[in-house]
Amino acid sequence: MGIDLHAHSTASDGTESPAQVVHQAVAAGLTTLALTDHDTMHGWAEAARAARLSGIDLVPGIEISCARDGESIHLLGYLVDPENAALNEELAKARFSRVGRLEAMVARMVADGIPITYAQVLAQVPPGATPGRPHIADALVAAGVIEHRDEAFEDWLSNQSPYYVAHYAMDPVLAVQLVRGAGGVAVIAHPFTRSEDPVEQRTALIEQMAAAGMVGLEANHRDHAPQLREIAVSVATDLGLLVTGSSDYHGAGKLNRLGENVTEPVVLEQIEALATGVPVVRP
Ligand code: AMP
Ligand code: FE
Numbered sequence: 001m002g003i004d005l006h007a008h009s010t011a012s013d014g015t016e017s018p019a020q021v022v023h024q025a026v027a028a029g030l031t032t033l034a035l036t037d038h039d040t041m042h043g044w045a046e047a048a049r050a051a052r053l054s055g056i057d058l059v060p061g062i063e064i065s066c067a068r069d070g071e072s073i074h075l076l077g078y079l080v081d082p083e084n085a086a087l088n089e090e091l092a093k094a095r096f097s098r099v100g101r102l103e104a105m106v107a108r109m110v111a112d113g114i115p116i117t118y119a120q121v122l123a124q125v126p127p128g129a130t131p132g133r134p135h136i137a138d139a140l141v142a143a144g145v146i147e148h149r150d151e152a153f154e155d156w157l158s159n160q161s162p163y164y165v166a167h168y169a170m171d172p173v174l175a176v177q178l179v180r181g182a183g184g185v186a187v188i189a190h191p192f193t194r195s196e197d198p199v200e201q202r203t204a205l206i207e208q209m210a211a212a213g214m215v216g217l218e219a220n221h222r223d224h225a226p227q228l229r230e231i232a233v234s235v236a237t238d239l240g241l242l243v244t245g246s247s248d249y250h251g252a253g254k255l256n257r258l259g260e261n262v263t264e265p266v267v268l269e270q271i272e273a274l275a276t277g278v279p280v281v282r283p
């Protein structure tokens with residue numbers, strides 16, 4: 001049983017189409033895959049078709065970009081109703097704000113003499129995709145300025161970079177409420193990564209999110225060193241949260257490989273039992 005509940009496609013900043021991600025999941029020997037693109041459900045239909053044809057279970061999901069006091073938090077929402085108006089309104093707001101934000105970042109880079117244009121960046125955003133910093137990195141790769149996405153994130157695209165511009169991101173507690181309101185199941189993604197917040201502060205936020213109805217925590221993730229996984233599991237135990245593990249696959253955009261971290265079948269059963277938005281897609 002290989003259950004991987006976090007993967008990206010060209011509907012956001014993954015490099016493979018939703019169908020290709022599904023096929024890669026089959027090739028990796030997974031039995032269940034969740035497609036969780038940033039702030040969009042755009043890839044669901046294609047992934048569902050591919051999953052039905054290739055005999056793998058698909059959990060439709062999203063990864064919502066949230067922010068609290070300038071710190072970025074990612075919330076996974078599984079099995080949400082794709083027609084839910086309140087959720088869709090907030091996601092659309094985030095996607096819209098991401099467009100202007102990329103343009104503003106590129107303007108700052110251009111002003112500093114980095115050889116890139118906004119048109120080159122737009123050419124890297126697949127139709128219908130949620131635009132993100134990785135698309136700036138892809139434009140730099142295509143222009144031969146750098147060799148891999150990672151390089152751009154070391155300085156130019158990092159959160160500490162002078163070129164960094166934030167986009168509209170909802171508060172994590174609102175995101176939990178919206179996921180619940182859409183019949184979905186909320187799980188905080190990689191809660192202890194790339195954070196300036198001390199563990200205690202992040203744990204306090206997780207408590208607030210749990211109080212708002214969040215039911216799980218992604219402890220087993222590449223960005224969590226062994227010690228952070230232990231901390232994450234103990235926080236989950238204290239708060240009665242489910243523990244998940246997943247790859248956060250981005251195709252060629254990141255080193256993360258499908259199935260490198262997985263979720264226990266009993267945890268998926270509980271996620272499924274709690275959801276009323278949309279069912280798991282089964283062949
Ligand atoms: P954004 O949502 O536009 O703020 O961009 C964040 C995204 O950048 C994340 O979802 C990751 O996919 C990607 N990212 C962050 N760090 C790196 C890295 N070191 N290498 C490649 N991609 C990264
Ligand atoms: Fe991403």
Ligand code: FE
Nearest residue numbers: 063074189190
């Ligand atoms: Fe994330």
Ligand code: ZN
Nearest residue numbers: 006008063248
């Ligand atoms: Zn992700």
